[in-house]
Amino acid sequence: MTDPAVAAMDDDRSRDDTGLAKRKAWVSFILHTLLIAASIVMLYPLLWMLSASFRPEDEIFSSTSLIPSSISIDAYIRGWSGLSVDFGTFFWNSLIISVLSVVGNLMACSLAAFAFAKLEFRGRNFWFAIMLGTLMLPYHVTLFPQYVLFLNLGWVGTNLPLIVPKFLAVDAFFIFLMVQFFRGIPRELHEAALMDGCSPWRIYWKVMLPLSLPVLATAAIFTFIWTWDDFFGPLIYLNDIRDYTVQLGLRSFVDSTGESDWSGLFAMSILSLVPVFFFFLFFQRLLIEGIATTGIKR
Amino acid sequence: MTTIASPFSYSRERRGWLARVWTRNGAGYMFLLPWFIGFFGLTAGPALVSLYLSFTSFDLLTSPRWVGMENYLRIATADPRFTAAMRVTFFYVLLSVPLKLAFALAVAMALNRGIRGLPWYRAIFYLPSLLGASVAIAVLWRQLFAGNGLINAFLANFGIVGPSWISNPQYSIYTLVVLSVWQFGSPMIIFLAGLRQIPQDMYEAASLDGASKWRQFWKITLPLLTPVVFFNAVVQTIEAFKAFTPAFIISGGTGGPINSTLFYTLYLYQEAFGFFRMGYASALAWILLIIIALFTAFSFLTARFWVHYDD
Numbered sequence: 001m002t003d004p005a006v007a008a009m010d011d012d013r014s015r016d017d018t019g020l021a022k023r024k025a026w027v028s029f030i031l032h033t034l035l036i037a038a039s040i041v042m043l044y045p046l047l048w049m050l051s052a053s054f055r056p057e058d059e060i061f062s063s064t065s066l067i068p069s070s071i072s073i074d075a076y077i078r079g080w081s082g083l084s085v086d087f088g089t090f091f092w093n094s095l096i097i098s099v100l101s102v103v104g105n106l107m108a109c110s111l112a113a114f115a116f117a118k119l120e121f122r123g124r125n126f127w128f129a130i131m132l133g134t135l136m137l138p139y140h141v142t143l144f145p146q147y148v149l150f151l152n153l154g155w156v157g158t159n160l161p162l163i164v165p166k167f168l169a170v171d172a173f174f175i176f177l178m179v180q181f182f183r184g185i186p187r188e189l190h191e192a193a194l195m196d197g198c199s200p201w202r203i204y205w206k207v208m209l210p211l212s213l214p215v216l217a218t219a220a221i222f223t224f225i226w227t228w229d230d231f232f233g234p235l236i237y238l239n240d241i242r243d244y245t246v247q248l249g250l251r252s253f254v255d256s257t258g259e260s261d262w263s264g265l266f267a268m269s270i271l272s273l274v275p276v277f278f279f280f281l282f283f284q285r286l287l288i289e290g291i292a293t294t295g296i297k298r
Numbered sequence: 299m300t301t302i303a304s305p306f307s308y309s310r311e312r313r314g315w316l317a318r319v320w321t322r323n324g325a326g327y328m329f330l331l332p333w334f335i336g337f338f339g340l341t342a343g344p345a346l347v348s349l350y351l352s353f354t355s356f357d358l359l360t361s362p363r364w365v366g367m368e369n370y371l372r373i374a375t376a377d378p379r380f381t382a383a384m385r386v387t388f389f390y391v392l393l394s395v396p397l398k399l400a401f402a403l404a405v406a407m408a409l410n411r412g413i414r415g416l417p418w419y420r421a422i423f424y425l426p427s428l429l430g431a432s433v434a435i436a437v438l439w440r441q442l443f444a445g446n447g448l449i450n451a452f453l454a455n456f457g458i459v460g461p462s463w464i465s466n467p468q469y470s471i472y473t474l475v476v477l478s479v480w481q482f483g484s485p486m487i488i489f490l491a492g493l494r495q496i497p498q499d500m501y502e503a504a505s506l507d508g509a510s511k512w513r514q515f516w517k518i519t520l521p522l523l524t525p526v527v528f529f530n531a532v533v534q535t536i537e538a539f540k541a542f543t544p545a546f547i548i549s550g551g552t553g554g555p556i557n558s559t560l561f562y563t564l565y566l567y568q569e570a571f572g573f574f575r576m577g578y579a580s581a582l583a584w585i586l587l588i589i590i591a592l593f594t595a596f597s598f599l600t601a602r603f604w605v606h607y608d609d
Contacts, residue, residue, distance in 0.1 A: 107332075111333070114329055140540075140583035141349075145351065168340060247432065272434045287424075
């Protein structure tokens with residue numbers, strides 16, 4: 001029945017297939033090895049800092065291993081009150097600024113984005129282009145007059161210069177992010193609501209925002225992380241150590257203890273990363289999608 | 299009946315016109331109101347003021363004094379720290395951005411082969427990008443590359459006595475470059491998204507024609523990915539020009555040793571808030587703007603020679 005030639009060909013092909021499969025398995029093995037090695041190199045410094053924060057001080061510099069000989073939380077206790085004001089105050093200050101920044105950005109940017117994406121008015125394209133233009137503007141060219149303005153308002157030394165601009169949609173990037181999302185919401189919804197006699201305000205509040213939770217969440221998380229990590233703004237606007245944010249507190253820690261209390265410094269550094277790491281753990285997909293679709297820089 | 303155009307009816311007509319303009323445009327402008335206040339009060343206005351300030355001598359205490367081109371002339375001819383800052387910044391940008399993008403692309407391509415555990419790898423490689431901007435990481439870097447730091451502890455295992463990387467002007471800038479490259483995660487994610495867009499049948503056709511993987515990379519992957527490369531390059535370059543925190547923490551705010559980590563923004567900060575030379579710092583800020591604008595314009599002008607666009 002079987003044609004020997006065909007059988008030979010079949011045989012040949014199947015041998016080829018196993019050869020290919022073998023090669024593929026090898027490539028995959030090598031790839032995984034490389035990627036795992038790269039992951040270890042990438043994460044090593046972070047894990048090492050984590051382990052160093054639980055280590056006795058004298059062991060920090062003698063050991064490159066990740067496992068401490070004994071675990072102690074002394075560094076956390078020492079670091080927490082290592083400055084004249086304890087880190088609880090810094091965390092509280094950072095939290096206030098970050099949360100209010102999130103609220104401000106969500107409100108002001110979504111209002112502007114709604115106008116740009118869904119409302120018709122004269123000059124819309126012009127203002128939209130201007131808004132995009134401000135994305136490219138390095139903040140340094142507005143910094144000093146802003147500083148003088150806040151100085152004259154008596155706001156320097158308070159957290160107002162860090163919060164109020166967020167309520168005025170100065171972070172144009174988030175307007176852009178939301179415009180992209182709003183444009184994807186079907187026109188029909190908007191038009192149907194108009195037919196029913198809804199005011200633009202009601203459409204914004206009752207139709208647009210409820211449908212935009214993903215982009216609002218993305219904007220909220222990025223605003224929180226960027227504000228939490230911000231160093232430059234607090235550095236120039238906050239003077240009193242009682243008003244310091246976590247980032248400023250860490251910097252003061254570096255300056256005051258110098259190189260004498262590394263484990264205390266590491267312990268506080270680890271704590272300062274916890275909120276950001278939390279968002280990474282629980283909202284990773286949102287963050288990665290946000291980056292993939294809009295090209296967020298971090 | 300003749301209609302008499304009374305002032306009353308005129309004003310009613312006028313009100314009708316105003317109302318029409320209002321109903322057509324008012325809502326849009328109302329929604330934009332916060333942004334308008336911010337734009338004029340905190341962006342456009344201050345930008346113009348700082349342009350003016352750049353032609354003055356201004357110390358915050360006394361009112362600005364017009365000095366014409368003096369600031370710019372001094373920057374161009376008689377400011378060794380400006381020259382140092384430019385050299386450091388350009389070195390940093392030109393070294394860190396290509397390296398970062400190369401890593402990002404290489405890892406993205408490795409991850410794009412339908413590999414198992416992709417979400418895990420992606421998350422691990424992305425984590426440094428997310429954490430990297432914080433003071434904590436700069437603090438960590440200070441220790442890693444200190445004379446008795448982790449890197450040297452490693453090298454000691456091989457009998458190598460490493461220098462104090464941070465406090466050696468020859469090496470200090472490289473520690474910042476490494477820090478930047480370590481954060482290749484977000485361009486990597488953008489590359490991954492770009493790679494997904496490339497149709498698989500192009501590769502199938504190419505390998506049927508006997509094109510090697512290497513050739514496929516140069517002839518298919520890279521050309522089709524150039525828009526993403528372009529985007530990442532522009533964004534990362536602008537970010538690199540604006541880098542501040544790591545240099546500030548690692549050098550203790552000095553830009554040392556011997557100006558070797560004097561990033562442009564750090565110099566600008568010192569002039570403005572260390573010496574309160576706000577006029578001079580404004581001139582520096584405008585030069586930064588011009589550099590970024592020139593770079594961006596240059597990128598877009600040359601883009602049509604190397605960026606592949608679908609027609």
